[in-house]
Amino acid sequence: MTAPVKNGSTGDGEGELPVLTKKDFTSDQEVRWCPGCGDYAILAQMQKMLPELRIPRENIVFVSGIGCSSRFPYYLETYGFHSIHGRAPTLATGLKITRPELSVFVITGDGDGLSIGGNHLLHAMRRNLDITIVLFNNRIYGLTKGQFSPTSEMGKVTKSSPYGTTEAPLNPARIAIAAGATFVARSVDRDTKHLEETLYRAAKHKGTSFVEVYQNCNIFNDGAFAAFAEKDVRADRMLYLEDGKPMRFGKHQEHGIRLEGFTPEVVHNAPDDEGLLIHDAGNPNTALANMLIHMDYPDYPVPVGIIRQVESPRFEELVQHQVEDAKARSEPDFESLLRGPETWEVPAR
Numbered sequence: 001m002t003a004p005v006k007n008g009s010t011g012d013g014e015g016e017l018p019v020l021t022k023k024d025f026t027s028d029q030e031v032r033w034c035p036g037c038g039d040y041a042i043l044a045q046m047q048k049m050l051p052e053l054r055i056p057r058e059n060i061v062f063v064s065g066i067g068c069s070s071r072f073p074y075y076l077e078t079y080g081f082h083s084i085h086g087r088a089p090t091l092a093t094g095l096k097i098t099r100p101e102l103s104v105f106v107i108t109g110d111g112d113g114l115s116i117g118g119n120h121l122l123h124a125m126r127r128n129l130d131i132t133i134v135l136f137n138n139r140i141y142g143l144t145k146g147q148f149s150p151t152s153e154m155g156k157v158t159k160s161s162p163y164g165t166t167e168a169p170l171n172p173a174r175i176a177i178a179a180g181a182t183f184v185a186r187s188v189d190r191d192t193k194h195l196e197e198t199l200y201r202a203a204k205h206k207g208t209s210f211v212e213v214y215q216n217c218n219i220f221n222d223g224a225f226a227a228f229a230e231k232d233v234r235a236d237r238m239l240y241l242e243d244g245k246p247m248r249f250g251k252h253q254e255h256g257i258r259l260e261g262f263t264p265e266v267v268h269n270a271p272d273d274e275g276l277l278i279h280d281a282g283n284p285n286t287a288l289a290n291m292l293i294h295m296d297y298p299d300y301p302v303p304v305g306i307i308r309q310v311e312s313p314r315f316e317e318l319v320q321h322q323v324e325d326a327k328a329r330s331e332p333d334f335e336s337l338l339r340g341p342e343t344w345e346v347p348a349r
Helices: 039-053 069-075 088-098 110-116 118-126 172-179 192-204 287-293 315-328 334-338
Strands: 004-006 016-018 060-064 079-082 103-109 132-137 183-188 209-214 238-240 255-260 263-267 302-309
Touching (some): 060 069, 069 079, 079 088, 110 132, 118 132, 172 183, 172 209, 172 302, 192 302
Parallel strands (some): 060 079, 103 132
Antiparallel strands (some): 004 016, 255 263
């Protein structure tokens, strides 16, 4: 029996639970993704992160839709729900409202979450439901064998766009900011340490947490993010955001970002921090967040980390208060409810 630790993370904080490890969150199911798929890295970091939350496994639920990423619930030793295409946020909403003490994760992909599920994802975020949404973005439909997705770049040649796509891609983080998500972050499957920390911070946030993970599909879209995400180039081509610190990047943190009017500008070999932008994830004004999510390689280093984190009333709490208030009022009998102000009688002739 492992040594117990106090569980101060959920519920009333009383009682003890055993120290959990990654192994405790690993199910007995065979993991069935293509060899080399970025999903393996995301799963591994999730399994490593979950014990750090100090939450009993029976209080954790993973809800997914349809797609390669949506096999996630099978591989975690928690409760899970493999739902229907695009509807994972809907099921998660109902679950969180009825069981607000549960820690609920939504696992989705760029196809599942931003095409058929776009409307459901949008409303989950605008309500500020206390759930963690992890969107795997590989810019392709993997499960259905390589069609273009809502995040595929313009001109992308695929099985469903043999002459190149004619649609502008969606930016998942931009949608999250616009919808009012109170926690918006971005990470990369290959930067495992950063990914684990980002997932942990998202899970601890009270409100809707949205994490976009750049995930490599080595079968149908291999190297989609290699230009800036590979280990040997990421220091010079990704901007690791740290709240309250100047925006610097480079192998020796020698470069920075400043504003030229309303436009971000790269400062090469900045000798000091004077004039450099200071990251402020907690600013309720979304101007900085919107600027960051518009920065794309090769013109800029790609921002990763926590882009926005603010506090706001949570949907499930508001609903619970409304229910409690209704219960506190004197309730009429069933007949009175049945024959309320929206009913009328047709007199007999």
